[in-house]
Amino acid sequence: MSRKFTPKVVTANDLLVGDVVYLTATNEWTRDHAKAELIEDEAHAQLRLLEGAGQKNIIVGAYLADARLGENGPEPVHFREVFRTRGPSNYAMGKQVGELPGPRS
Amino acid sequence: MYSYSDFDEAFVRSRVAQFSQQVSRRIDGSLTEDEFKPLRLMNGLYLQLHAYMLRVAIPYGTLSSRQMHQLAHIARTWDKGYGHFTTRQNIQYNWPVLGDVPAILSALADVEMHAIQTSGNCVRNVTSDHFAGAAADEIEDPRPYAELLRQWSTDHPEFQFLPRKFKIAITGSPNDRAVTKAHDIGLRMLRNAKGEIGFEVMVGGGLGRTPMIGQVVRDFLPVADLLPYTEAVLSVYNRLGRRDNKYKARIKITVHETGLEEIRRLVEERFAEIRPDFHGHDQVLLDDIRAAFAPPAFRNAPTDAHDQFYAADPVYRAWCDTNLTRHRNSEYAIVTISLKAQGKTPGDATADQMDLMADLAARLGHDELRISHEQNVILPHVHKSDLPALHAALSAAGLGTANVGLISDIIACPGMDYCALATARSIPVAQDIALRFDELKLEHEIGPLKLKISGCINACGHHHVGHIGILGLDRAGVENYQITLGGDGTETAVIGERAGPGFAYDEIVPAIERLVQAYLSLRTEETETFLQTYRRLGLPPFKAALYPAEGAQDAK
Numbered sequence: 294m295s296r297k298f299t300p301k302v303v304t305a306n307d308l309l310v311g312d313v314v315y316l317t318a319t320n321e322w323t324r325d326h327a328k329a330e331l332i333e334d335e336a337h338a339q340l341r342l343l344e345g346a347g348q349k350n351i352i353v354g355a356y357l358a359d360a361r362l363g364e365n366g367p368e369p370v371h372f373r374e375v376f377r378t379r380g381p382s383n384y385a386m387g388k389q390v391g392e393l394p395g396p397r398s
Numbered sequence: 399m400y401s402y403s404d405f406d407e408a409f410v411r412s413r414v415a416q417f418s419q420q421v422s423r424r425i426d427g428s429l430t431e432d433e434f435k436p437l438r439l440m441n442g443l444y445l446q447l448h449a450y451m452l453r454v455a456i457p458y459g460t461l462s463s464r465q466m467h468q469l470a471h472i473a474r475t476w477d478k479g480y481g482h483f484t485t486r487q488n489i490q491y492n493w494p495v496l497g498d499v500p501a502i503l504s505a506l507a508d509v510e511m512h513a514i515q516t517s518g519n520c521v522r523n524v525t526s527d528h529f530a531g532a533a534a535d536e537i538e539d540p541r542p543y544a545e546l547l548r549q550w551s552t553d554h555p556e557f558q559f560l561p562r563k564f565k566i567a568i569t570g571s572p573n574d575r576a577v578t579k580a581h582d583i584g585l586r587m588l589r590n591a592k593g594e595i596g597f598e599v600m601v602g603g604g605l606g607r608t609p610m611i612g613q614v615v616r617d618f619l620p621v622a623d624l625l626p627y628t629e630a631v632l633s634v635y636n637r638l639g640r641r642d643n644k645y646k647a648r649i650k651i652t653v654h655e656t657g658l659e660e661i662r663r664l665v666e667e668r669f670a671e672i673r674p675d676f677h678g679h680d681q682v683l684l685d686d687i688r689a690a691f692a693p694p695a696f697r698n699a700p701t702d703a704h705d706q707f708y709a710a711d712p713v714y715r716a717w718c719d720t721n722l723t724r725h726r727n728s729e730y731a732i733v734t735i736s737l738k739a740q741g742k743t744p745g746d747a748t749a750d751q752m753d754l755m756a757d758l759a760a761r762l763g764h765d766e767l768r769i770s771h772e773q774n775v776i777l778p779h780v781h782k783s784d785l786p787a788l789h790a791a792l793s794a795a796g797l798g799t800a801n802v803g804l805i806s807d808i809i810a811c812p813g814m815d816y817c818a819l820a821t822a823r824s825i826p827v828a829q830d831i832a833l834r835f836d837e838l839k840l841e842h843e844i845g846p847l848k849l850k851i852s853g854c855i856n857a858c859g860h861h862h863v864g865h866i867g868i869l870g871l872d873r874a875g876v877e878n879y880q881i882t883l884g885g886d887g888t889e890t891a892v893i894g895e896r897a898g899p900g901f902a903y904d905e906i907v908p909a910i911e912r913l914v915q916a917y918l919s920l921r922t923e924e925t926e927t928f929l930q931t932y933r934r935l936g937l938p939p940f941k942a943a944l945y946p947a948e949g950a951q952d953a954k
């Protein structure tokens with residue numbers, strides 16, 4: 294029996310800024326994991342990955358990451374993906390403080 | 399210090415211009431990522447977990463104050479106000495945006511710096527002893543040779559597409575502070591029976607997935623043969639190295655699979671072929687380079703100020719005891735500025751701290767700074783009478799930590815807080831260990847202990863050669879930390895032994911504490927170091943301390 298499919302989101306980094314982004318159901322890129330499209334079907338996941346990765350002048354390095362439905366929307370499963378929603382643990386920088394790469398304003 | 403020739407300057411400027419256009423073409427869509435990625439990597443630009451990262455080469459770890467000021471300026475203008483000094487004596491900026499990178503590279507070129515060959519399968523930044531030119535135990539300053547190698551290997555057409563990256567380390571002292579035995583080529587200066595200076599050449603050292611200690615391929619290489627011999631090694635490797643398997647592509651595997659004898663034969667054969675093509679121009683160049691590394695005009699002055707402070711001030715005394723190293727001029731000291739304040743990120747410095755260190759180097763340190771592979775900053779030439787003022791200025795900026803060589807002077811790679819390849823975090827583990835031993839007020843009692851942490855098997859944190867090494871792994875979706883013991887990165891280099899099953903994130907600090915407590919109770923006297931005790935007793939008593947419930951409970 295094949296294993297049950299773990300839901301996925303399509304994630305990548307923004308080409309210009311480098312920040313972590315997620316593909317939404319309307320084919321846009323969001324910086325917020327909870328707004329990503331949660332993909333529950335394997336074939337659809339492959340298709341969405343192709344569609345996301347095709348936006349070559351917006352993002353870099355698209356891949357599928359495990360996710361699950363949480364209270365506010367999709368949540369990451371693996372700790373690496375959790376860190377990507379926050380930023381580094383040694384400084385209050387990045388997403389956890391709503392900040393983009395580049396100089397602090 | 400070495401200054402760029404017109405050729406160096408033109409080369410670096412033309413690369414900045416080229417890369418600026420490449421960035422524009424990527425942004426306007428005329429270059430795809432597949433096309434752009436190798437170009438950005440050639441210029442040190444990586445894409446990491448949260449952002450781009452720019453890795454800037456600091457040749458053999460040497461900086462002038464002007465260059466350090468510029469690094470601060472870059473951190474402040476295009477990054478978030480800090481930089482991370484690495485075990486490769488480089489600096490990494492963690493937050494540049496793509497469009498700013500050309501401006502950063504241009505600012506680097508203004509101070510004769512660049513990010514070329516900090517990635518890719520080429521000869522990387524040649525690293526060296528961070529005390530070079532100052533150490534009392536040194537035969538000769540190794541940096542002119544490092545600079546010669548840098549010039550020769552930069553944009554060398556034959557060696558831009560090696561089977562894998564290639565790292566050369568060089569030391570001029572019998573006491574190896576440059577971990578030469580863990581490099582693709584390690585060069586250790588020595589004198590032969592006639593008193594001539596040459597190099598012991600080691601090949602095939604390296605950490606990572608398959609850690610190996612370099613083996614001696616030539617016990618005495620005359621100085622004049624350095625370039626042709628290095629070229630011979632690279633040429634043999636370029637031909638034999640495994641391009642079919644990334645994990646077997648480093649020269650250590652080539653040496654292992656081919657056998658040292660055969661490698662030696664092939665290298666000598668190739669060397670005999672190419673040696674006649676070197677007509678001595680390299681030696682003329684070397685003489686010019688040597689002149690650029692002439693020692694500063696040392697001052698002659700009383701050192702009473704230092705002696706008085708040393709006698710009177712225990713805080714100053716503790717700092718002197720750990721952070722100073724004997725200079726070859728007895729009125730001078732080599733100062734290691736710790737970037738390891740307990741609880742802070744190993745190797746990080748803020749822009750303000752960089753500026754301060756640069757100012758202090760200009761005022762009190764003959765304008766020189768070094769970055770050590772242990773992620774600290776060195777002022778190699780400080781007159782002893784200036785030490786109290788220096789210490790006061792450093793302390794006021796959070797740079798006066800007296801812990802060099804102690805348990806909180808931890809090497810930690812960026813790990814999963816930044817690095818896209820990481821399998822676990824390393825920085826917070828380092829922070830917690832340092833804070834814990836500071837809280838116990840034990841670190842001075844423990845004495846010399848090298849603790850090194852890597853966030854994945856690539857071993858950028860040198861964990862294999864730590865007296866205590868920690869390797870962060872991903873075990874079924876949970877961070878897990880494996881301990882190795884008894885490693886050594888000096889002239890008596892050894893790869894540490896794995897102690898046993900790994901520990902969860904919240905178990906690793908207590909495990910290290912048990913280990914160190916065991917050492918304290920096992921050592922014969924206060925002067926027996928952790929490593930000596932480990933060598934005397936071996937793994938068993940330490941293992942017992944790490945796994946007290948062994949047998950009763952299956953450690954995870």
Ligand code: SF4
Nearest residue numbers: 811817820853854858
């Ligand atoms: S050891 Fe691994 S995690 Fe650490 S910097 Fe190197 S590649 Fe990244």
